Amino acid sequence: MDYLMDTNSVSAMLKQNENIWVKVALVEFAGKKIFFNTISYYESKRGLLASQATRKMQDFDEIRQDYDMLGIDSEAVLDKASEIYASLKRQGKLLPDADIFIAAIALTYHLILVTDDSHFDRIDGLKVENWLRET
Numbered sequence: 001m002d003y004l005m006d007t008n009s010v011s012a013m014l015k016q017n018e019n020i021w022v023k024v025a026l027v028e029f030a031g032k033k034i035f036f037n038t039i040s041y042y043e044s045k046r047g048l049l050a051s052q053a054t055r056k057m058q059d060f061d062e063i064r065q066d067y068d069m070l071g072i073d074s075e076a077v078l079d080k081a082s083e084i085y086a087s088l089k090r091q092g093k094l095l096p097d098a099d100i101f102i103a104a105i106a107l108t109y110h111l112i113l114v115t116d117d118s119h120f121d122r123i124d125g126l127k128v129e130n131w132l133r134e135t
Contacts, residue, residue: 006115
């Protein structure tokens with residue numbers, strides 16, 4: 001399976017986190033693909049703009065060019081997000097809409113979500129890896 005980066009994983013890439021970059025290299029060497037998503041792009045870029053992090057913005061733009069981006073631009077993703085929302089609401093365990101959309105993208109495209117957020121464990125069928133905590 002290929003991978004989808006959550007916002008905190010993108011942030012770790014920008015911070016030059018060694019664990020993330022070692023895992024990226026291993027995954028790419030194994031011929032797997034890594035994708036960015038439009039939600040994490042927005043969350044990352046807005047933070048960099050708000051803090052006027054000019055150098056990090058350049059780094060972000062350079063890193064981003066290396067990965068294809070997937071978004072919420074299809075009925076399949078929107079339908080999956082709606083299903084996730086309804087399921088979590090029935091359980092009384094809602095997540096922020098941004099995280100529901102990220103999970104929906106991962107599930108729709110059969111990707112493993114790379115994240116440091118344990119709340120994604122609430123979503124049935126979502127495969128998650130935490131490259132920040134792996135050694």
